[in-house]
Amino acid sequence: MLDPREFIIFDAIDKDGPQSYSRTYSISPAELGRYEIVNIGPVALTAQARKGDLPAEYVVDGSSKFTADLACSRCVEPYPFASSSTFHLRFRPRPELPQQEEAEVEITPDALDVEFYTERAIPLRDLALEQIQFSIPMKPLCEENCLGLCPECGANRNRETCACESSIVDERWGALREIRQAIKKRES
Ligand SMILES: [Zn+2]
Numbered sequence: 001m002l003d004p005r006e007f008i009i010f011d012a013i014d015k016d017g018p019q020s021y022s023r024t025y026s027i028s029p030a031e032l033g034r035y036e037i038v039n040i041g042p043v044a045l046t047a048q049a050r051k052g053d054l055p056a057e058y059v060v061d062g063s064s065k066f067t068a069d070l071a072c073s074r075c076v077e078p079y080p081f082a083s084s085s086t087f088h089l090r091f092r093p094r095p096e097l098p099q100q101e102e103a104e105v106e107i108t109p110d111a112l113d114v115e116f117y118t119e120r121a122i123p124l125r126d127l128a129l130e131q132i133q134f135s136i137p138m139k140p141l142c143e144e145n146c147l148g149l150c151p152e153c154g155a156n157r158n159r160e161t162c163a164c165e166s167s168i169v170d171e172r173w174g175a176l177r178e179i180r181q182a183i184k185k186r187e188s
């Protein structure tokens, strides 16, 4: 018997009508498989589930909220991150298609929030995990204009100006000068 607080059970919706859920989950960074996540606090998830317009379709509206420490993708320094978002999902029975045809099924923009189910129960914890993955940026940045690390000595350029900086800039200008000269030569 599934715990009706931990799962969206479609049979319960059929029998008793729309269902509401409110859960908090502790999730470890390791479980998320994202090295950018240094720490993550409890995730608060709410969801309302009801029947959809199509046969065997169920609609879930919900929200997720959490805080985390993310490692900046440029300077590697951890910074606080807070997320509060809503989601709208439609669950439809997985279409039974032969393997080779499956690849040809086109995903229309309308199908973006559609998830296919085989089991008639959705673990709320899985929804929480999914929402975290969607909410955390692919390339987290501590600040939009983070200067990152010096590729030469590894110094955090947000905090210090290292000695190699000027020579790297010189090299870049040097390269640019060569390109300009090459273009000029070609033009003349
Ligand atoms: Zn940074």
Ligand SMILES: [Zn+2]
Residues within 6 Å of the ligand: 150, 151, 152, 153, 154, 155, 162, 163, 164, 165
């Ligand atoms: Zn340096």
